[in-house]
Amino acid sequence: MALSDWEKRPSEGSYYAERTDYVRMGDIFQDVPLAYPWPPDAAAHGEGRRKFLAGPFESGFGMLLSPTCSMIAQGAEGYAHPIRVLAPVIPIDELVGRGVVKEASLSDLRVYDHLVNYFYLPSIEEHQMPESLALLYAGITIHHDYLAERRVAQLTEPAAVHLKYKLTAFYGGVRFSHEDFSDEIS
Helix, strand or coil: CCHHHCCCCCCHHHCECCCCCCCCCCCEEEEEECCCCCCCCCCEECCCCCCEECCCCCEEEEEECCCHHHHECCCCCCECCCEEEEEEEEEHHHHHHCCCCCHHHHHHHHHHCCCCCEEEECCEHHHCECCEEEEHHHCEEEEHHHHCCCEEECECHHHHHHHHHHHHHHHHCCCCCHHHCCCCCC
């Protein structure tokens, strides 16, 4: 996909805000296990020109990928089930250092968030989370109860819409416009 085909991501200052008491897609959590067990030598994998980080990971930040509507109990309060999918959140400097993301793509990444396998996240200084990327291709499954008291941020409406935009590009291979999505809280 050409860079000119990507819409700009939300601005730095409009990514995080407390929106709900309940867990929502895009929430950022700390101190979560970030992968399945991998052999110690399985640090990178790739064919062709792409390189993907495959582990091993330790604990760190994760972003919830489970759609809010599939977690909430229909016609009742609470959650329908305890299964959650998170994407590991890895600092950009680490991804560049390991050759996964090219340093030359960073300026465009900061404007467009154009790398389809990743979701750009600005730093959250009060929780020592540096500028990072959520690895959309490396979703992990975790029990909801493990997330209790670990949430550090929620995405704003524009950032949540951008996440839907990116997930559609990643999972569906198709990009729509940001205007095709909403993330209103009722």
